[in-house]
Amino acid sequence: MQRPATTPLSDTAQATGITVTNLTKTFNTDSGLVTAVDNVSLHVPEGSFFTIVGPSGCGKTTILRMLAGLETPTSGTINVSTGSDKPVTNSMVFQGDSLFPWMNVWDNAAYGLKMRNAAKATIREQVGHYLNKTGLTKFAKAYPHQLSGGMRQRVSIARAFANDPDVFYMDEPFSALDEQNKTILQEELLRTWEESRKTVVFITHSVDEAVILGDEVMIMTARPGRVKKVIEVPFERPRSVLELRRQPEYGEIVYDIWASLKDEVVGAAL
């Protein structure tokens, strides 16, 4: 792995946040080498909400998995720095059902803390806080199969936040939800995130979602995944999902991104 565990303190040129340089990932498949991610460079300033949109199969999930350390890059470097010399921690919110069916809601949400052998009082406080924040306190003893899809995704968000990491990686966490639930959970995510303002990299195929949540939106090309454009989203925080959608500027940004994505989506569909 090319990823340094910590940033050398002497390296003053290194900004805090996530710096990715010339990241490439190729997979060996039956039909030969496939380049999923091609020479991607990006910078996510610490404390910002960074969203990535792109057509399906553009390698955005692969980028996130490399950032989270679940895949090793073929080449390129990833540097995550918080300015302190402690190792940087991250929590991922996965696409799809990632809860352990054999643990109840409380134990699922406490998983990260338990794996770190956190103090009992810390676990009680952190998990209690985020279950409350996500409206799950009443369901602490329920098992995942007793919950709706929206509630299960709330648990996995609570699990990531309760772990109190330096960085969050979110892989289309709301893609399986219906429109109403999605809006509610986006709103909740914004409220929860605004408390701590930790760095977030959030992947989505929804332009709307990318703009609502992000400080910056990175648009990717169809396979092989490259950076097409990074657009700044100037709306102030705290944001309200509904109010945001009313603003004329919002429509313009969404339009811009769509215009830029259109060729890619059409290209990918052919």
Add this chain to the structure above:
Amino acid sequence: MSLKTPLADAARSAAAKTTPAPPPQPVRRSLVKRIGAERFAAVLAPLGLLVLWEIATKAGLLNVQFFPAPTTIAKEFARLIGSGQLLDTTMVSMGRLSIGFIIGAVPAVIVGIIMGLSRWVRTIAEPLIAATYPIPKTAIFPLLLIIFGLGESSKVAVVAIGVFFPVVVNTAAGVMGINQIHHDVGKNFKASRLQVFRTIAVPAATPLIIAGMKLGVGMALMLIVVAEMLGGTSGLGFMIWNSWSTFRVETMYVALILISVLGVAMTLLLTEVERLLTPWNRKNS
């Protein structure tokens, strides 16, 4: 008065729970017709068979040397229970079976989980298991007799070996069937190997581990009977063998019935254990 009413209510509802009030006549008839008929048939069929059996023996249609009347078997059953012989014999067999089961199942679960988690261990262990699994365990009993002698250990050993295989194969399959996303979660939250074992592999594989144990119990029962026939002076297998040599067919039937009851009881016990261990399993709730 204020105390009396809720108490009476509670008593009434408790009574209602244990003995539901008989439904009105028309409903009852349709119940018997629809669901009850099947239940009646399920209970009546074997009872009817027993009655037929009894009549056939009394009428001289069945040779009582091979098929003693059910009442004769029942009398023998009562006699053996009264003398305490049946309980002793059952305890001897169950003792061997339990020890063999534990000696076989515990390492099987550990090896199975490690196989499921580690590709390397799997590569080494899989061909070994594939090569030894098909050998009938009864075929190696003479070898076990040479190694362990005629005493308890050879019987315990054959049960342990018989239990090991279905449990190890099912456990490994259970662990290998774990959704990749759950491994990713473990990795993302920096779970150590031991933590992955404890929090992911064991609970995820529990339903299949228990399925393997149920198969193992059937295997164990068969092997303990054979082992006691071939190299025993006690236990249910010996009881069957001994009643053959003394031509006490009704005793043989008593042992057969008891073995069947034990098999069913152990399977039910494991089902109950599964229900307690996996409250999260959809089919248990």
